[in-house]
Amino acid sequence: MDRKEENSEVIALTQALMRCASVTPKDAGALDVLQKNLEETGFACHRLIFSDEGTPDVENLYARFGTEGPNFCFAGHTDVVPIGDADAWSVDPFNGTIRDGMIYGRGAADMKAAVAAFAIASRRFIKEGNGAFNGSISLLITGDEEGPAINGTRKVLDWMAEKGEKIDHCVVGEPTNPNELGDMVKIGRRGSFTGYLTAIGTEGHVAYPHLADNPVPHLAAMVSALDNLVLDEGTEHFQPSNLEFTTIDVGNPATNVIPKSAHATFNIRFNTHHSLDSLEITVRERLEQVAKERGCHYELECRKNSAPFLTPEGEFSALIVRAIKSRLGRTPELSTTGGTSDARFIKDFCPVAEFGLISQTMHKIDERANVTDVEALTDIYADILKSYFSKDGC
Known part of the structure; x- marks a missing residue:
């Protein structure tokens, strides 16, 4: 498969995810789409439904390729915020329309394109090495990040701990960049x-x-x-x-x-x-x-x-920075600005950093992402995996 076909694959998966109207707490088939893709790569998938008094049930997905450590985890969410005024959109917000090099729709920036990039980057890395590497890759995907965040990532992590599932490092795919891809990596949150x-x-x-x-x-x-x-x-x-x-x-x-x-x-x-x-x-x-x-x-x-948290600067953050600089030619700022994310739960289990797409249009009318950026993000995630599982990784 050549690079052009691989890049079109990530856009096709992004569109398939965006065509699921997964407004919190509805899944609307989004996890089915992702699970099918991951199982084709060889991931073992676990669908997890959690409940709590006064909150809606939520579906989550934990998928893992490999059984040994270290376990590198990509974490994110397939739920999205409501579309607001439907008449104000220039496109169908649940179609994944591509226009002038941009993919439009709810979840384009926050964060279905990043979830698709997780899956395709993992597939590329696994196929290039014929599945032979020392360790595991996992995806922790929730449907409860944009909602109360009670039946999502926090409970998946608790389930993982009960099952003896350990993650060693994690990248969360939230849209971290203010203006251009590669501007910023989040290494903590207030x-x-x-x-x-x-x-x-x-x-x-x-x-x-x-x-x-x-x-x-x-x-x-x-x-x-x-x-x-x-x-x-x-x-x-x-x-x-x-x-x-x-x-x-x-x-x-x-x-x-x-x-x-x-x-x-x-x-x-x-x-x-x-x-x-x-x-x-x-x-x-x-x-x-x-x-x-x-x-x-x-x-x-x-x-x-x-609570606030900080992942100290070190080899993990340096590995991410190198992957970004190699692909984009810019050195990202290591920042703690902005709101909060599910990284606040993951930090209790392993070092975590956040890197995704540009944040300017998230939660807005005509939310969108640059197709080239989605493809570059996939390349960066794949490069992170290559460095992580090399001899000079974390």
């Missing part, structure tokens, strides 16, 4: 902490404020106090932590009633200066100070979403 704040007052008539206790000014003072928090100035690898309010609600349609309570939600993206527990202490101390000054009451519910 943590995420969400707070649900309620200021509690006493309901009453606006004409008789002495008989009530208005929670809105109390909440405003608490919001101001938290908004003025300077958490840190960043680290060598992380930008400064930031606290952002995402909503303030009272839910009071009456103009002559002082409400009983007022609510605000905030999220903190934080670096390794903090832990989830230390942040809760910091936030509660500031709120207690305001409550004492104002003589008011509040409630705070905390959701400790994820």
Whole structure:
């Protein structure tokens, strides 16, 4: 098979995946498409359905070629976000239309093309060596990355641990590049902490404020106090932590009633200066100070979403950088910027880095990826495998 045919194969698989309307938590056949391709290569596939109270069931796939270590894992997801306004799209968002060298549709950037690149890069590497190499290649693919992330990667990893399935290094195919392929590799992520704040007052008539206790000014003072928090100035690898309010609600349609309570939600993206527990202490101390000054009451519910992590620079990150530089002629930045991904779960099991396509159109109308970039990404993943399983690999 020549390189042109191989590259068309990755685009065909990308299109096949994109034609499955796998909006979280629906699979819509996406994992069937991927499993068929992997089994043709010789992967042993395990379909895993997980459940949890209050969340939809989710299908996942763990596939492995080989039985020995080291086990190099590609991780990602086939679920996508909703399309939004269908009439605003210039193409069918679930067709994988190619136009002017770009493949359009939901999941093009985030991240069905990268999943296809995993499969085709693995096939190429295995076939070129006739399946003979010291170690294993695996794919961990979830249908729950864009949703609550409860019945996906985290539970697959737990299942793997129970079965004695060990992974040694992992590349996650999230779209990491701001502008051009090869711009950036993610070697860590900030943590995420969400707070649900309620200021509690006493309901009453606006004409008789002495008989009530208005929670809105109390909440405003608490919001101001938290908004003025300077958490840190960043680290060598992380930008400064930031606290952002995402909503303030009272839910009071009456103009002559002082409400009983007022609510605000905030999220903190934080670096390794903090832990989830230390942040809760910091936030509660500031709120207690305001409550004492104002003589008011509040409630705070905390959701400790994820801790920050950093994969130290070393041979693993250097191997990825070399593969990118060899193919594209540019040296990527090693970064921890952006949101979060399922790498936050994988980091507890092995060193993990993220590298995929360009992020500019993910979750947007007319999401798209450059066909040439998809083909280059496949080459890079294949080169990573060659280096990893060579004598001078990790």
